[in-house]
């Protein structure tokens with residue numbers, strides 16, 4: 001059984017740098033260690049929270065009463081096959097993209113500005129520039145306390161920033177099916193996409209990515225909140241990004257309560273001005289659901 005750490009602050013495990021202590025933390029390095037950890041959680045009656053790069057996660061200041069899992073070792077390794085990139089659930093998108101480019105495999109470029117892991121990408125069906133995980137995912141190995149099984153994208157129920165994975169379902173490995181593409185072409189595409197990102201989003205600030213999903217229709221959540229006059233709006237140490245209103249920045253010692261208060265205000269204004277109830281994209285850990293304004 002892998003070592004269990006106690007009291008590690010989630011602030012250290014999330015890109016926004018917010019969150020209190022995890023009741024327990026394990027860093028399994030193999031499928032066997034992962035299975036052990038999941039069985040330990042089941043025996044102890046603990047919830048499970050798998051954390052990738054914590055790049056779409058807001059954790060409570062009070063801490064998270066769960067076994068937090070970080071996939072390391074072979075669960076974060078990347079291997080290249082014929083037209084296939086096989087990545088541990090904890091492998092970062094940056095490493096996967098780098099390895100795919102070296103191997104002359106294209107199709108993953110859209111993920112260049114998504115700072116997460118393979119497992120987090122599946123869970124969120126992350127995407128950008130008109131593509132998402134469902135476009136490249138061949139299958140994912142999902143481990144639960146009962147064992148492991150490969151699941152197809154259909155079985156994972158991937159939809160816009162959504163999958164059917166539950167909290168105890170851990171993506172231990174994924175296989176991406178990619179197409180041959182010259183490395184120089186991949187490099188040029190990535191450079192253009194990164195430049196576009198830097199121009200429009202607060203890529204150099206501590207955030208958890210998109211706060212809300214884009215509602216149906218032409219008006220995205222960011223533009224809607226901008227029209228509500230929320231750019232730069234601050235509560236405590238958290239601020240709605242002056243660059244893109246669908247991001248919350250940790251401007252100065254933000255707490256989870258500051259971030260939630262901004263989200264509540266944003267939803268209230270969007271409801272009032274546009275009659276739209278924005279749905280949160282960021283995953284909450286140890287936090288109650290936002291109030292409804294319908």
Ligand SMILES: Cc1cc2nc3c(=O)[nH]c(=O)nc-3n(C[C@H](O)[C@H](O)[C@H](O)COP(=O)(O)OP(=O)(O)OC[C@H]3O[C@@H](n4cnc5c(N)ncnc54)[C@H](O)[C@@H]3O)c2cc1C
Nearest residue numbers: 052053054055056089116117119120121123126127171209
């Ligand atoms: C600057 C910035 C830009 C971003 N841009 C985009 C974007 O363009 N498009 C986009 O879709 N997202 C974007 N995001 C959000 C985020 O990067 C993605 O949602 C990413 O896929 C989350 O991956 P993660 O590994 O960090 O997951 P985490 O944030 O750690 O976790 C998110 C969810 O996935 C679950 N999870 C994580 N790993 C696993 C696993 N191995 N098995 C099962 N469940 C798991 C967690 O339990 C949680 O429910 C951005 C974030 C930032 C900070």
